[in-house]
Amino acid sequence: MQKxxxxxxxxxxxxxxxxxxxxxxxxxxxxxxxxxxxxxHLLPQNPTLxxxxxLATGGIYGVRGHFPPITRYLxxxxxxxxxxxxxxxxxxxxxxxxxxxxxxxxxxxxSWILSLRMIPxxxxxxxxxxxxxxxxxxNTLTGLIxxxxxxxxxxxxxxxxxxxxxxPREADEAALLDGCTELQAFYRIVLPQSxxxxxxxxxxxxxxxxxxxxxxxxxxxxxSTMPLTVFAAYFSNQYxxxxxxxxxxxxxxxxxxxxxxxxxxxxxxxxxxxxxIR
Amino acid sequence: MKIKAVTxxxxxxxxxxxxxxxxxxxxxxxxxxxxxHPARDPHPIxxxxxxxxxxxxxxxxxxxxxxxxxxxxxxxxxxxxxxSLLAMLFTAKNTRGKLGxxxxxxxxxxxPAVIIGLNWKMIFFxxxxxxxxxxxxxxxxxxWLSEPFGDPYLTLFSxxxxxxxxxxxxxxxxxxxxxxxxxxxxxxAASLDGASEIQILxxxxxxxxxxxxxxxxxxxxxxxxxxxxIIYMLTFGGPGxxxxxxxxxxxxxxxxxxxxxxxxxxxxxxSLVLLAISTCIAMIIMKLFHxxxxxxx
Numbered sequence: 001m002q003k004x005x006x007x008x009x010x011x012x013x014x015x016x017x018x019x020x021x022x023x024x025x026x027x028x029x030x031x032x033x034x035x036x037x038x039x040x041h042l043l044p045q046n047p048t049l050x051x052x053x054x055l056a057t058g059g060i061y062g063v064r065g066h067f068p069p070i071t072r073y074l075x076x077x078x079x080x081x082x083x084x085x086x087x088x089x090x091x092x093x094x095x096x097x098x099x100x101x102x103x104x105x106x107x108x109x110x111s112w113i114l115s116l117r118m119i120p121x122x123x124x125x126x127x128x129x130x131x132x133x134x135x136x137x138x139n140t141l142t143g144l145i146x147x148x149x150x151x152x153x154x155x156x157x158x159x160x161x162x163x164x165x166x167x168p169r170e171a172d173e174a175a176l177l178d179g180c181t182e183l184q185a186f187y188r189i190v191l192p193q194s195x196x197x198x199x200x201x202x203x204x205x206x207x208x209x210x211x212x213x214x215x216x217x218x219x220x221x222x223x224s225t226m227p228l229t230v231f232a233a234y235f236s237n238q239y240x241x242x243x244x245x246x247x248x249x250x251x252x253x254x255x256x257x258x259x260x261x262x263x264x265x266x267x268x269x270x271x272x273x274x275x276x277i278r
Numbered sequence: 279m280k281i282k283a284v285t286x287x288x289x290x291x292x293x294x295x296x297x298x299x300x301x302x303x304x305x306x307x308x309x310x311x312x313x314x315h316p317a318r319d320p321h322p323i324x325x326x327x328x329x330x331x332x333x334x335x336x337x338x339x340x341x342x343x344x345x346x347x348x349x350x351x352x353x354x355x356x357x358x359x360x361x362s363l364l365a366m367l368f369t370a371k372n373t374r375g376k377l378g379x380x381x382x383x384x385x386x387x388x389x390p391a392v393i394i395g396l397n398w399k400m401i402f403f404x405x406x407x408x409x410x411x412x413x414x415x416x417x418x419x420x421x422w423l424s425e426p427f428g429d430p431y432l433t434l435f436s437x438x439x440x441x442x443x444x445x446x447x448x449x450x451x452x453x454x455x456x457x458x459x460x461x462x463x464x465x466x467a468a469s470l471d472g473a474s475e476i477q478i479l480x481x482x483x484x485x486x487x488x489x490x491x492x493x494x495x496x497x498x499x500x501x502x503x504x505x506x507x508i509i510y511m512l513t514f515g516g517p518g519x520x521x522x523x524x525x526x527x528x529x530x531x532x533x534x535x536x537x538x539x540x541x542x543x544x545x546x547x548x549s550l551v552l553l554a555i556s557t558c559i560a561m562i563i564m565k566l567f568h569x570x571x572x573x574x575x
Contacts, residue, residue: 005372012373015364016382019443023385025407026397038403040410091294094287100573102284107570109288114569115560116299120504122525123552126532126545127302127309150298153291161573182284211390213507218533229392233511236396243400250393254385261384265377268384269455272448273497 023254030247037243051244055252064240068223070231070249077227080141081209084148089202091149092156093164093194097186099157100164101172110161117154121214124150129218139222147215152205159204159271163197164190203264204271210256228253303553309546322543329547338519339548342527345434349523350502352438353445354495360442361449366479368450369457380454383447391444395511398440399423402512423513430520433513437521440508445498452494456487496563503556524552 017024025042030051032044039045060066095113098104128147129138137143171193172185180188191198213229220226232253235246261268310329312322333339368379386394401408402422409419421429422436460483468478506525509515515522515530522530532545 005374008367008370008372009374012367012379013375015367016379020382020385021407022397022401022443023389025400029400038405040405040407042407091290095291098284098287102282103574104282104285104288107573110573111564111569113291113295114564115557116295118500118560118563119299119556120506120525120552122504122506122528123549123556124299124302124306126528126542126549127305128298129533130305130542131301147298149294153294157291165573182282183287186284186287207388211388213390213392213510214529217510229390229507232390232392232396236399236511241396241399246396247400250396253393254389257388257390258385261388262381265381265384268388269451272387273452273493 026247026250029243030251032244032247034244051248055245055248059242059245061242065235065237065242067231067234067242067245070228070252072224073226073228073231074252076141076225077210077229080144080148080227081206083145084152084209085202085206087145088149088152088156088205089160089198092153092201092205093160093191093198094186095157096160096164097190100161101169101190102182113154113157116150117158121151125215125218132219139220139225141220141225143219144216144225144227147219148209148212151208151212151215155208155271156201156205159201159267160194160197162270163194163201167193200264200267200271203260204267207257207260210253306546306550306553309543310550312543314542316542325543329544332544333547333551338522339524339527339551341519342522342524345521346502346505346523346525348434349438349441349505350499352435353441353502354498356442357446357449357498358491358495361446362453364446364450365453365457369454370475380451383450385447386444387447391507392511394440394444395508398508399512402436430517433517434521437509437512440512441502441505444508445501448498449494452490453487456490457483460486493563493567496559496566500556500559500563503552503559524548528552 021042028041028043029037031047031049032039033046033048033050036044036046055070058067058069099110128150132138132143132146135143135146137146167190172189175185175189176182210227211229212227213233216225216227216230217233221230228249232246232249235242235249264271309322311324311326313319313325313328314322364383367373368376368383373379400406403409404419404421404423408422413419420432423433464482465478468482469475473481504525505523506529509521509523509526510529513521515526519527528545528548531548532542
């Protein structure tokens with residue numbers, strides 16, 4: 001039995017290590033000096049922090065390209081993703097309560113919201129680009145905050161429906177008998193009981209906005225408004241790819257995602273399968 | 279009739295989604311009957327069914343749909359097999375460090391797809407690590423992304439490898455949660471009766487997670503309709519249009535100047551086709567899985 005444990009554990013972790021080699025490669029490259037970028041070694045021979053330093057201050061590589069400091073894009077990403085996460089968690093939980101407790105809109109409304117989670121954004125982006133141009137918010141952070149809910153709102157609504165479902169009805173029904181209105185029962189009884197659910201929904205919304213590439217690529221492509229994901233594409237152009245700073249930028253983008261993955265790992269399946277699998 | 283107070287709660291969501299989804303859909307329908315190139319025309323020109331005629335004869339668009347189906351056909355079976363095997367290994371009684379395994383395995387599908395694309399551009403690079411590794415095994419280097427000249431279909435295969443790598447963890451994690459949601463007593467009773475772990479898996483667990491496998495399959499199909507970032511970073515739909523899947527075809531038609539029909543009218547029609555495909559699959563999912571039950575029971 002003991003032997004079996006050692007063997008299975010060893011096999012599992014070896015497979016995982018091989019599986020994640022691309023990431024290990026990326027981490028290694030982020031510490032490689034320019035001469036080693038295309039080289040065959042997994043880990044840097046002469047490790048350096050230069051790539052990270054240049055990421056913070058901006059870098060120039062002659063014809064191979066240049067890039068501005070990362071700070072601004074980090075801020076852009078944090079602002080848009082946080083605002084959208086808060087907004088859509090608020091609106092999403094309100095909608096979820098009305099749907100789950102009072103069947104507002106019936107199953108048609110609920111299925112419509114769910115189906116929105118499944119639509120490829122590229123299919124509706126053309127009108128949205130024209131619309132933001134018309135509203136004068138094309139190429140602004142406001143424009144991104146305006147459009148991101150199209151991916152975030154269905155997620156938070158669905159997640160909160162699941163959370164409210166797991167809170168027993170008796171609690172808010174008792175409050176209604178005590179003379180609370182439905183709205184009071186919502187924010188006095190149901191909301192305080194679903195703090196974990198709210199936090200997780202907001203985290204999911206944040207994650208999806210943080211990772212979004214296509215929407216900002218089309219809506220906010222200028223050097224001052226693009227988020228980190230679009231900035232990362234900056235390092236690759238027709239003259240070549242700045243592997244070192246690119247890998248460093250990738251690590252910066254990935255770190256919050258890894259932290260979030262650890263925090264919400266219990267809920268990930270539910271979040272990613274729209275609540276079909278718990 | 280007096281509107282109930284709770285109804286007001288859905289108003290912000292409703293307004294936002296109407297503006298962000300319903301209005302664009304109506305606009306797409308309107309534009310599908312027009313020809314409009316913003317740089318050339320002051321306003322859209324009504325052309326009737328002309329765009330539909332172009333669509334029927336558009337070999338690029340039908341090729342893009344075929345590419346999308348081919349990718350789904352290659353990747354999903356591979357992901358189901360690999361993902362289920364990994365799930366069994368990771369839930370085996372004797373495997374240690376289960377939580378760590380699970381969280382780390384999530385990374386490929388949680389890290390932004392752009393980063394994955396750039397990461398693999400490095401891996402697939404002609405003098406990159408994959409070829410370096412293959413040469414250790416005595417295999418000659420392959421032009422994974424067809425640089426400079428190689429079999430263009432190898433590029434499509436490379437995209438498939440990447441997609442399998444990225445999304446196998448999804449299957450694994452979902453199957454794991456299926457295995458774990460099965461009642462514990464069943465295993466105990468079975469193992470008392472002397473059934474081996476493999477027998478338990480095959481006869482008890484597999485039937486139980488069948489429903490899960492169906493839903494995963496449908497969700498994977500839906501998700502593969504969204505593959506964009508990877509293709510943008512890795513191949514930009516090339517070489518030629520070998521790796522141009524349908525969403526990328528819409529991007530090329532409506533948002534760049536490199537296409538043969540840089541026309542918002544025609545791009546709108548293509549968008550509608552994609553919307554129709556994804557809506558059909560979404561409806562199948564919701565029919566199959568009784569969302570009434572999911573929400574209210």
